[in-house]
Amino acid sequence: MSTTHKAHCLILPYPLQGHINPMLQFSKRLQSKGVKITIAPTKSFLKTMKELPTPVSIEAISDGYDDGGLDEAGSYAVYITRFKEVGLDTLSQLIQKLRNLDNIYYHVDKGVIKLPPTQVDEEILLPGLSCTIETSDVPSFVSTPESDILVEMLVNQFSNLQKADWILINSFYELEKEVIDWMANIYPMKTIGPTIPSMYLDKRLPDDKEYGMSLFKPMANECLNWLNRQPISSVVYVSFGSMAKLEAEQMEELAWGLKNSNKNFLWVVRSTEEPKLPKNFLDELASEKGLVISWCPQLQVLEHKSIGCFLTHCGWNSTLEAISLGVPMVTMPQWSDQPTNTKLVQDVWEMGIKAKQDEKGIVRREVIEECIKLVMEEEKGNVIRGNAKKWKELARNAMDEGGSSDKNIEEFVSKLMTIS
Ligand code: UDP
Numbered sequence: 001m002s003t004t005h006k007a008h009c010l011i012l013p014y015p016l017q018g019h020i021n022p023m024l025q026f027s028k029r030l031q032s033k034g035v036k037i038t039i040a041p042t043k044s045f046l047k048t049m050k051e052l053p054t055p056v057s058i059e060a061i062s063d064g065y066d067d068g069g070l071d072e073a074g075s076y077a078v079y080i081t082r083f084k085e086v087g088l089d090t091l092s093q094l095i096q097k098l099r100n101l102d103n104i105y106y107h108v109d110k111g112v113i114k115l116p117p118t119q120v121d122e123e124i125l126l127p128g129l130s131c132t133i134e135t136s137d138v139p140s141f142v143s144t145p146e147s148d149i150l151v152e153m154l155v156n157q158f159s160n161l162q163k164a165d166w167i168l169i170n171s172f173y174e175l176e177k178e179v180i181d182w183m184a185n186i187y188p189m190k191t192i193g194p195t196i197p198s199m200y201l202d203k204r205l206p207d208d209k210e211y212g213m214s215l216f217k218p219m220a221n222e223c224l225n226w227l228n229r230q231p232i233s234s235v236v237y238v239s240f241g242s243m244a245k246l247e248a249e250q251m252e253e254l255a256w257g258l259k260n261s262n263k264n265f266l267w268v269v270r271s272t273e274e275p276k277l278p279k280n281f282l283d284e285l286a287s288e289k290g291l292v293i294s295w296c297p298q299l300q301v302l303e304h305k306s307i308g309c310f311l312t313h314c315g316w317n318s319t320l321e322a323i324s325l326g327v328p329m330v331t332m333p334q335w336s337d338q339p340t341n342t343k344l345v346q347d348v349w350e351m352g353i354k355a356k357q358d359e360k361g362i363v364r365r366e367v368i369e370e371c372i373k374l375v376m377e378e379e380k381g382n383v384i385r386g387n388a389k390k391w392k393e394l395a396r397n398a399m400d401e402g403g404s405s406d407k408n409i410e411e412f413v414s415k416l417m418t419i420s
Helices: 017-032 043-048 069-073 076-086 088-097 103-109 148-161 177-184 220-228 248-261 281-285 298-303 316-325 338-348 365-376 379-399 404-419
Strands: 008-011 036-039 167-169 189-191 235-239 264-268 290-293 307-312 329-331 352-354
Touching (some): 069 076, 189 404, 220 290, 307 365, 316 338, 352 365
Parallel strands (some): 167 189
16 A cells, blocks of 8 residues: 555454554554554454554454454354455455464475374474474464364465565564574565564663553553562563463462462453452462452563563463563463464573473473472573573564664565555
8 A cells, every 4th residue: 555655554463462462563663664554453353442552543344243253253163254254355464464473384284284183292393493393382273173264264374475575473583593594485574573662672762661452451550569569580470361261270270389389479360260260369378479460561560670480371472572571481381372382482492491281281280389480499490591681682682773673674664665
């Protein structure tokens, strides 16, 4: 799209919190370089937003369920089918704009990984991945597909990628050199991340402190005041992002694991998850050492000097935010790309440790306690904490003027300007 004055980008975020956040930050960066931005969320998604971004314009599109989106549809299958019918034109653009980091979906498309993988502990070596992965490290959409249409949508992204002029990835070159080099032989891929507000990467820059387009209302004062009272590097920050639902048994194990670790903890429990907390946990067990809140300003929390460890589901945004702010991780992946992100965090970037599940799929309290202590206290944790500092520095460098992501963004903007 173009105007007489400057390039104009229409941004089509997939209607989930974890997609809106990086898209919005990238949009702001483009805007700061003179590109006009219009963001196009679905109407149903826009209705649920508790915070709206100020400097960009918004044009909502229809997914066929303008009142309740996915919830109204009742299942991915029904939702996606209707979205295809109603928003066919925008859908093809939307799919191209989806985050295309996942080497793995490409190999499903090309038949290297069969769907679903047959052997439980099958070892898989993929070009561009610097470690061997097992079936359990593969995204859950592939290893345990719950909806054929969702897998089809993810895999089909690759059928359109050949037509794209640019594929922009929310990562940075130094973090994923091998896979980016390998994929760049096939697709015009460029890294443009981490797409977090610039002020977290360079203190001299004025910027918004948060993403500014949130589905939940953050309890900012309550949690920041509490963090201000805690000693340096003493707090475990716990969050499972905007979607994951834990089993009540897992919530109980986690609660006891945190309590038994004897560390201070800040735990984000969304209001729909709160009934699963053990009885009296909030009043009796958590009151001395912990604070449980329904949503927080995560970047401000991760940046806070009192935070010593992030117990995370390893959603891609949370992972990249922890990397950018140098916070070591204990990981408890739930679904989607989280098992793969966990594998990289532990075995490639060596910036965290996975808390392993038992045969019932539950991470037990002893394991949680042990992992937290390892990351925060022990000798082995020194390496992890050292690597966290290293990756933070490299993330900053990538976005700094002349850094790998900054150069790609500059190149993209100049191209846009010439097209316009
Ligand atoms: N987040 C937040 N406050 C919270 C928990 C999460 O602002 O209390 C943000 C977090 O910073 C991240 C996003 O929500 O940008 C979650 O995205 P992610 O990809 O980590 O997980 P998803 O929600 O997609 O599972």
